[in-house]
Amino acid sequence: DVKVTQSSRYLVKRTGEKVFLECVQDMDHENMFWYRQDPGLGLRLIYFSYDVKMKEKGDIPEGYSVSREKKERFSLILESASTNQTSMYLCASSMSLDEQFFGPGTRLTVL
Amino acid sequence: AQKITQTQPGMFVQEKEAVTLDCTYDTSDPSYGLFWYKQPSSGEMIFLIYQGSYDQQNATEGRYSLNFQKARKSANLVISASQLGDSAMYFCITYNQGGKLIFGQGTELSVKP
Numbered sequence: 746d747v748k749v750t751q752s753s754r755y756l757v758k759r760t761g762e763k764v765f766l767e768c769v770q771d772m773d774h775e776n777m778f779w780y781r782q783d784p785g786l787g788l789r790l791i792y793f794s795y796d797v798k799m800k801e802k803g804d805i806p807e808g809y810s811v812s813r814e815k816k817e818r819f820s821l822i823l824e825s826a827s828t829n830q831t832s833m834y835l836c837a838s839s840m841s842l843d844e845q846f847f848g849p850g851t852r853l854t855v856l
Numbered sequence: 857a858q859k860i861t862q863t864q865p866g867m868f869v870q871e872k873e874a875v876t877l878d879c880t881y882d883t884s885d886p887s888y889g890l891f892w893y894k895q896p897s898s899g900e901m902i903f904l905i906y907q908g909s910y911d912q913q914n915a916t917e918g919r920y921s922l923n924f925q926k927a928r929k930s931a932n933l934v935i936s937a938s939q940l941g942d943s944a945m946y947f948c949i950t951y952n953q954g955g956k957l958i959f960g961q962g963t964e965l966s967v968k969p
Contacts, residue, residue, distance in 0.1 A: 754899075776955060788947070788959045795955075803956070833899060844891065845957060847901035 768836030860960035879948030
């Protein structure tokens, strides 16, 4: 049974703080993804990774970076959090061009 | 470029009745797949059903079925015998050749007792 976990369900940070969102999957999936979800805008892809130490920009990478040092872990980094990064962040993983398994999401509020 | 359109921002259905959630897609790829995911208020995305473009039969998974009409480029989700726990946001999704998911805007389904 695939499991994707995210480090926090709810997070509150202050403007300018460095924020780490961690995602771990336990099924040896090659591909991992970070999305943000906002009302009226749906889910938008921030970054994705097809392999360890490999990353690709998604549709809205500005203000974010990622790290994939190990296959099972994909971290999203907000170098200097801003209020417009208040959102729901969803991590997902997949083996190939098929079903993506999502984590429970992290609701980030930046004050 | 691929595009998914869900024209129903919100839907209501009476418990135990069937409901159809609309999805149309636009793609030039000869081979593609379509997914439906459910997102309850808790936030997680739950996979419901998948239809491949070359599948001969419409996909079914329990109370979920996909009314796939390739010529019309539609992939509507049918939920039979609605339950209160079906109240959620529903997303129709495809992917591009690079493996990136393309999301529709979602339909919020409310099941009335």
